[in-house]
Amino acid sequence: MKNIDYQNRGFAYYDTDYNIRCTYTNGAWGELRTSTSKTVELHIAACVLHYAQEAFEGLKAFRGADGKVRIFRLEENAKRLQRSCEGIRMPKVPIELFENAVIQAVKLNEKEVPPYESGASLYIRPVIFGTTPMVGVKPADDYELIVFVSAVGPYFKGGFTSASPFMLSREYDRAAPCGTGSIKIGANYAMGLAAGEEAHKRNLSQAFYLDAKEKKYLEECGAANFFAIKGDTYITPSSDSVLPSITNASLAEIAEKCLGMKVEKRQIALAELDTFDEAGACGTAAVISPISEIVDIDTDKHYVFSKDGKPGAKCKKLYDYLRGIQYGQIEDKFGWNTIIEF
Numbered sequence: 001m002k003n004i005d006y007q008n009r010g011f012a013y014y015d016t017d018y019n020i021r022c023t024y025t026n027g028a029w030g031e032l033r034t035s036t037s038k039t040v041e042l043h044i045a046a047c048v049l050h051y052a053q054e055a056f057e058g059l060k061a062f063r064g065a066d067g068k069v070r071i072f073r074l075e076e077n078a079k080r081l082q083r084s085c086e087g088i089r090m091p092k093v094p095i096e097l098f099e100n101a102v103i104q105a106v107k108l109n110e111k112e113v114p115p116y117e118s119g120a121s122l123y124i125r126p127v128i129f130g131t132t133p134m135v136g137v138k139p140a141d142d143y144e145l146i147v148f149v150s151a152v153g154p155y156f157k158g159g160f161t162s163a164s165p166f167m168l169s170r171e172y173d174r175a176a177p178c179g180t181g182s183i184k185i186g187a188n189y190a191m192g193l194a195a196g197e198e199a200h201k202r203n204l205s206q207a208f209y210l211d212a213k214e215k216k217y218l219e220e221c222g223a224a225n226f227f228a229i230k231g232d233t234y235i236t237p238s239s240d241s242v243l244p245s246i247t248n249a250s251l252a253e254i255a256e257k258c259l260g261m262k263v264e265k266r267q268i269a270l271a272e273l274d275t276f277d278e279a280g281a282c283g284t285a286a287v288i289s290p291i292s293e294i295v296d297i298d299t300d301k302h303y304v305f306s307k308d309g310k311p312g313a314k315c316k317k318l319y320d321y322l323r324g325i326q327y328g329q330i331e332d333k334f335g336w337n338t339i340i341e342f
C-alpha cells in the first residue's frame with residue numbers, strides 16, 4: 001500500500017498503473033488485455049464521438065478492517081451495463097467477461113486500494129464505446145471495453161458529516177427525452193451539466209430534477225437517486241426515467257430487512273417534500289449525501305430537512321449499515337460482496 005494522504009482526496013481521477021481492455025469486432029469479444037497506456041486512439045469518424053454510443057458503470061472496492069478487499073455488487077453492475085448496452089444497441093458485455101475484467105483491474109492495482117482507516121475506496125469505472133468510423137446514424141460494428149480504477153475520497157465535500165443544499169428549477173428538468181434516464185450513458189450526463197453549473201453559481205451543491213413531462217413528481221438529484229425518510233418509512237421515487245441506483249436498492253433492502261423500516265417506492269408529488277423528516281442523495285460515488293434543503297429557485301420556496309446542517313438519525317443508521325457491509329464489519333447476509341483472493 002502506498003503512503004498517500006487519502007483524507008484530502010476528493011472524488012476525482014488519480015492515475016494507477018494498469019487498466020484492462022477488451023475489443024469487440026466481427027461479432028465477437030476478444031481476450032482481456034492488460035494495458036499501461038492512459039489513452040485510446042480513435043478514428044476521427046468513430047461512432048462514439050458523433051452519436052455518443054457509449055455507456056459506463058461505477059462500482060467500488062473496499063479494504064476491510066480484516067485486510068480483505070471486497071467489491072460491492074459486482075453482478076448487479078454487470079447486469080445494468082447489459083441493459084445500457086441494449087438500450088443504445090451495443091453488444092451486451094457478457095456477465096462473466098465484465099466480472100473478470102473488473103476483478104483483474106482490482107487485482108493488478110491492489111496497492112491502490114486505500115487502507116481501511118482512510119475511509120477512502122477504489123472506484124472502478126468500466127466504459128464501453130463504439131469505435132467504427134461512420135457518418136450515418138446506426139450502431140457501430142466495433143467496440144472497446146475499458147476498465148480503469150481510481151482511489152477516491154468522498155463525492156461531496158465533507159462526506160457524510162454535513163448536509164448540502166440542492167437546487168430545484170423547472171428550466172433544467174432533463175432535456176433528454178423521457179425514458180433515456182433509465183440507462184447509464186454519458187449522453188444523459190452531458191445534458192445535466194448546465195444545471196449543475198447553475199446550482200454551483202448559487203452556492204447550491206447540485207441540481208434536483210422533477211419529471212420532464214408534468215414537472216410535478218420528484219425524480220433524481222444530480223447523478224444520484226433521491227430518497228426521503230418520513231417517520232419510519234424509506235420513500236424513493238418510482239419512475240421510468242430514473243436511473244435504477246444499486247445503492248438505492250441496497251439501502252431499501254437494508255431499511256426493510258435489517259432496520260425494520262417500511263419502504264415505499266412510488267410516485268412522489270413535489271408538494272410532499274414539505275412532509276419529509278430527512279432526505280438524501282444516494283449512489284456509489286455519493287454513498288449517502290444528506291440534503292439540508294431543496295431550494296426551488298422558480299418560486300423561492302425552501303424545503304428544509306436539516307436546520308443544523310447535520311445528517312438525520314435514520315440517514316446515519318442507513319449509512320452505517322451500508323458501510324458496515326462494504327467494509328466487512330457487518331455480516332453480508334445478502335451476498336453482495338465479492339471477496340478478492342490475491
Ligand SMILES: *Cc1c(COP(=O)(O)O)cnc(C)c1O
Pocket residue numbers: 058184185220222223224225243244245246247248282283284285
Ligand atoms: C450511476 C447513477 C446513479 C447511482 O447509481 P448506483 O448504482 O447507486 O451507483 C444515480 N443516478 C444516475 C443518473 C447514475 O448515472
